[in-house]
Amino acid sequence: MDIVKCTKVKKTYRQNTVAVKALDGVSLSIKKGEFIAIAGPSGSGKTTLLNIIGGLDAADSGRVVVDGNVLTAMTQSELAQLRLHKVGFVFQSYNLIPVLSAQENVEFVMLLQGVPTGERRERARAILDDVGLSGMYGRRPAELSGGQQQRVAVARSIASDPSIVLADEPTANLDSKTGASLLEIMEEMNEKKQVTFIFSTHDKMVMEYAHRLIYLRDGRIVEDQVRKR
Amino acid sequence: MFFQLGWRNIWRNRRRTLVILTAVIIGVWSMIFLGALMRGIADQFVRNGIKTLTGHIQVHQPGYRDDPVVENSITEPSVVEAALTKRLPHGARWAPRVRVNAVASNARHSTGVTMVGIDPPREALISFIGGAITEGRYLNSDDPYGIVVGKALVDKFETQLGYKLVLMSQDTEGEIASRAFRIIGVYRAEMEATEKQFVFVTMSAAQEMLKLHNAISEIAILLPAHGEADQVAGALRAELPATEYEVNTWQELLPMATAILKIYDWTIFIWFLVVFIAMGFGIVNTTLMAVFERIREFGLLKALGMKPRWIIQEVIIESFFLLILGMVIGNALGFLSVLALSGPGIDLSALAAGTEYWGMSRVIYPSILGQDVIMANLVVFILGLAVSLYPAVKAARFTPVEALAHT
Numbered sequence: 344m345d346i347v348k349c350t351k352v353k354k355t356y357r358q359n360t361v362a363v364k365a366l367d368g369v370s371l372s373i374k375k376g377e378f379i380a381i382a383g384p385s386g387s388g389k390t391t392l393l394n395i396i397g398g399l400d401a402a403d404s405g406r407v408v409v410d411g412n413v414l415t416a417m418t419q420s421e422l423a424q425l426r427l428h429k430v431g432f433v434f435q436s437y438n439l440i441p442v443l444s445a446q447e448n449v450e451f452v453m454l455l456q457g458v459p460t461g462e463r464r465e466r467a468r469a470i471l472d473d474v475g476l477s478g479m480y481g482r483r484p485a486e487l488s489g490g491q492q493q494r495v496a497v498a499r500s501i502a503s504d505p506s507i508v509l510a511d512e513p514t515a516n517l518d519s520k521t522g523a524s525l526l527e528i529m530e531e532m533n534e535k536k537q538v539t540f541i542f543s544t545h546d547k548m549v550m551e552y553a554h555r556l557i558y559l560r561d562g563r564i565v566e567d568q569v570r571k572r
Numbered sequence: 573m574f575f576q577l578g579w580r581n582i583w584r585n586r587r588r589t590l591v592i593l594t595a596v597i598i599g600v601w602s603m604i605f606l607g608a609l610m611r612g613i614a615d616q617f618v619r620n621g622i623k624t625l626t627g628h629i630q631v632h633q634p635g636y637r638d639d640p641v642v643e644n645s646i647t648e649p650s651v652v653e654a655a656l657t658k659r660l661p662h663g664a665r666w667a668p669r670v671r672v673n674a675v676a677s678n679a680r681h682s683t684g685v686t687m688v689g690i691d692p693p694r695e696a697l698i699s700f701i702g703g704a705i706t707e708g709r710y711l712n713s714d715d716p717y718g719i720v721v722g723k724a725l726v727d728k729f730e731t732q733l734g735y736k737l738v739l740m741s742q743d744t745e746g747e748i749a750s751r752a753f754r755i756i757g758v759y760r761a762e763m764e765a766t767e768k769q770f771v772f773v774t775m776s777a778a779q780e781m782l783k784l785h786n787a788i789s790e791i792a793i794l795l796p797a798h799g800e801a802d803q804v805a806g807a808l809r810a811e812l813p814a815t816e817y818e819v820n821t822w823q824e825l826l827p828m829a830t831a832i833l834k835i836y837d838w839t840i841f842i843w844f845l846v847v848f849i850a851m852g853f854g855i856v857n858t859t860l861m862a863v864f865e866r867i868r869e870f871g872l873l874k875a876l877g878m879k880p881r882w883i884i885q886e887v888i889i890e891s892f893f894l895l896i897l898g899m900v901i902g903n904a905l906g907f908l909s910v911l912a913l914s915g916p917g918i919d920l921s922a923l924a925a926g927t928e929y930w931g932m933s934r935v936i937y938p939s940i941l942g943q944d945v946i947m948a949n950l951v952v953f954i955l956g957l958a959v960s961l962y963p964a965v966k967a968a969r970f971t972p973v974e975a976l977a978h979t
Contacts, residue, residue, distance in 0.1 A: 399875055399972045420879065427877025434976065438872045442580035447573065452876055454573050503877075 345408070346506055346539050347373040347396055352405035354391050354562075365391040366402070367562035373541065375506070378533045380553030381543045388562040389543035390511050396541065397430050397509045398422040410506040427455055431500030433510035433542070437492040439484040445471060445495045446480035452503040470498040473535075474528050490521035494528060501532055508532075510542035514549055526552040574882075578889030585862070592858040593898050596952070599851040600902025601909070603948035607840050608910045608938035609918075614836040615939045618798070620762050621826040623700040625669070625688065625770065627792035628801040630825055631808065634818045636789060642672055642744045645787035646817070652791050655811040661804060663796040667694035670778040671789040674741040676721075676771060681729045685771050687739050689778025698794040701759060701772055708733045708757035716777050719753035722767025723760050733758065739771065743783045751781045798822075840944060844951050851952070852959045859891055859963040870967045871975020880968035887967050891960035895953055903949070910938045 354366040365388045373379060381389045394400035395407055398414050407414040410429050417425065426432075431452075439448045449467035458466070468480060474494040484492050493513060500508045510529070514522030530552060533540045542549070550556055558566035582589050622628060631652050636644040646652060649668055656666055670689030675682055692711040696702025701720070702710065711718055719737055726732065736752050743749040753773060761767050779785065795804060801821040808819045823830045863870070870883055878886075917935040 394973055397875070399976075423874070423877050423879050425877075426875060432875055434872075438868065438976070440577070440869065440872070442577060442584060443573075447576075451573065455877055455882070499876075 344375055345372045346375040346377075346410055347371075347541070348406075348408040349392075349396070350406040352392075352395060352402045352407060354388075354395065354400070354403050356391075364562045366395070368405070369559075369562070369564055370405075371557060371564060371567065373507075373539060375539055376533065376537045377539050377541075378530060378552075378554040379539075379541045379557060380550050380555070381541060381557045381559060382545060382550050383543075383559035384545060387559040389545075389559055391562075392559065393509045393511050393541065393543055396507070397432060398425050427452070428503065429506045431503060431505040431508040431538070433493070433496045433500050433508065433513045435512040435515045437484070437489070437496050437516075439492055439495055439499070441484050444481045444483055445476060445487065445491075445498075448484070448495055449498045449502045452499055456503055467498070467502060470502055471495070473532070474498045488521075490517055490525060493517060493521075493525055497525065497529060497532065501536060501538055505538060507539040507541060510540065512543055512545075514544070514546060519548060522546070522549065523552075574886060574889055578886060579893055581862070581866075582890050582893050585865075588858060588861065589894065592854050592894060593901075595851055595854045596895060596898025596956075597902040597905065599847045600899050600948065600952055601905045603844050603847055603952070604903060604906025604940070604945060605909045605938065606843060607944040607948060608906070608940045609936065610836050610840055610843075611941050611944065612936050612938040614833050616762075616936060617832055618822070618826070618829050621829045622794070622798075622822055624761065624763075624766055625671075625699050625792065626822055626825050627666075627698055628795040628798065628822050629793040629805050629808065630820050631791045631793075631812070632789070632818045632820070633816065634814075637818070637820070640671065640673065640789065642742065642782050642784060642787075642789075645670075645744075645784060645789055646791070647787045649786060649788050649791070652812065652817065655808055656791070656793070659804065659807040659811050660793065661796065661800060664793060664804070665694070665697045666791055666793040667691055667698050668775060668788040668791050669695070670775055670782065670784060670787075672741050672778075672782065674739045674771075676725070676729075677738050677740070678729050678731055678736065683725075683728070683768070685725070685739075686769050687741060687778060688770055688772050689775040690772055691775050695772075698792055700761060704759035704761060705757045706760045708755070710757055711772060711774055713774060713776075715756065715774050716780070717751070717753050718756040718774070718777075720757040720759055720772040721755055722764075722770065723758050724764045724767035725771070726755070726758050728768065731755065737771070739773070739781070741782060743781070744787075745783060749781050749783070751777070753777075841947070844948055848951050848955055852955060855891060855894070855956055856959050856962060858894075859887065859960050860966070862890065863887060863963045863967045866967075867970055867975045870970050871972045871977075874970065875972040875976060883968040884961070884964040887964035888957060888960055891957060891964075895956040899949055899952055902952075903945070906945075907940070910940050913938050 350370050352366050352369045356363045356365055369392060381392060383389050395402050396409060402415060412425055443451060446467045449470055450463045453463045471480060474497055476491060476494055514525055517525060526549060529540055532538060544550060555569050557564055633644050633646050668691055672687055674685055674687040676685045692713055711720055733755050735755050737755055738750055738752045740748060740750040795801060805819050805821045873883055914937055917937040919935050
């Protein structure tokens with residue numbers, strides 16, 4: 344079953360008077376439980392593709408379906424609901440809420456979903472344990488290293504029990520050892536919870552972890568290979 | 573957790589929060605304190621008016637107020653007394669008076685005054701004169717030639733206790749009546765003008781001098797509370813024939829005081845608005861700064877699935893905490909300031925001439941009115957939240973992609 348299906352997706356940005364084609368007719372299908380890297384040089388359209396799949400940005404044309412929902416036909420409010428329940432995000436610069444502790448950051452999405460307090464706390468702690476942050480529940484982002492903050496971000500992304508997790512260059516700000524460790528955690532979550540992970544990167548080491556590698560250049564898919572590790 | 577988030581967010585920039593908090597505190601304090609001060613001034617003004625021979629209600633013969641001459645006297649005071657006995661509430665006090673314009677003179681000076689013939693024990697219970705004697709003594713009922721005059725008049729006439737003062741007025745037969753009195757007491761009043769205007773003799777002396785027999789000019793009534801005046805006046809009007817008696821409340825007798833009360837009401841309201849407008853700009857500015865500093869964060873919240881109205885709610889919660897905190901401290905300081913000054917009052921003796929010109933007392937006692945406190949807090953709270961809506965809506969309008977890309 345396809346969890347994501349993009350058909351002839353196009354997106355053009357305007358920078359002053361210049362039109363920049365970010366996506367130029369991208370079509371792809373992603374099955375549930377895949378662990379995919381979208382690779383390509385800067386400006387190839389990786390982030391745009393992730394934003395469109397995540398409902399953060401709208402395609403100019405084409406069709407995007409995520410877990411049975413046609414994104415191109417949804418209102419902003421419906422997209423917000425979709426992001427809340429079906430999509431998890433991991434950003435390059437962690438983007439944790441600085442005034443909340445690690446546990447509260449993880450709990451926050453569940454709070455928006457209306458999960459009761461007790462269950463929220465229990466699930467947040469269990470996920471933080473899974474990503475190797477036992478005993479750091481009460482620490483605020485400023486008290487955590489970059490790698491630890493990104494683990495909290497991964498924990499937050501799966502806390503809402505999403506269908507897909509979109510990670511935009513999640514290891515770009517981490518050293519290679521910490522990056523590798525984070526990818527192992529993401530892979531473990533992928534296997535354990537059968538959550539589809541789609542992450543963008545231009546780092547060869549990160550690409551090695553992917554079970555499927557989609558290569559973009561100038562807004563087009565130029566390579567789509569299934570890999571075995 | 574929204575409240576936790578809001579509370580922690582306002583302390584992210586401690587200095588900025590303290591600055592705007594100080595503005596809210598000073599704003600609320602000034603609303604409460606200056607409001608209480610204005611109420612105190614207005615209250616003293618009314619009290620002075622009521623104590624200075626007005627009372628809460630007066631009964632006259634129709635026409636007396638337009639032309640206060642002896643011909644317009646109440647010839648049957650017993651009718652009024654019977655109505656008072658029947659209709660006055662428990663705790664109310666009243667006193668009859670003869671009140672006419674007269675000329676006071678001694679060997680060197682003469683001036684126009686108001687001669688007030690009083691029933692000394694009764695009058696002492698309803699007006700200032702009973703407790704205002706600073707030299708000599710108060711009148712007794714059997715003082716046919718005793719007179720009590722104001723300190724300012726004594727100074728003006730270069731006279732003193734024990735000296736004679738001649739009063740001259742027109743009697744009921746249209747003749748000039750005069751009588752020599754001896755100064756037995758000197759009084760001080762809140763205002764110098766009062767000391768110069770009123771001279772007090774016994775009612776029997778005034779009646780005898782003016783050939784009034786039992787007639788009186790007015791009956792003044794002091795009620796246990798200001799607010800009862802309309803109701804009691806209504807009851808007396810029902811009891812006394814309108815063709816023979818006119819019943820007036822203090823609001824009618826002191827139109828200036830009533831107008832000043834209204835002016836003060838509006839002044840306080842305008843003051844509240846002015847303070848709020850200054851404070852409102854501070855709130856909008858601070859909240860806008862807090863919002864623009866956190867554009868990425870709002871983008872993240874939207875990316876996580878937070879609806880625009882939740883983001884508005886989040887920003888409003890932050891303003892809510894600032895306002896509540898500022899209001900609690902501002903109110904506490906306002907009440908403490910009023911409490912500290914309610915005993916000694918604010919002594920404006922040094923400005924006595926100026927304050928008197930405006931009808932103010934020499935000592936102002938701030939007085940807190942519940943409705944002012946409620947209005948001040950409602951103005952700050954409701955308008956404070958309303959002006960926070962602008963930055964809140966701005967925060968809710970950021971698109972996640974643009975906001976997350978913001979550096």
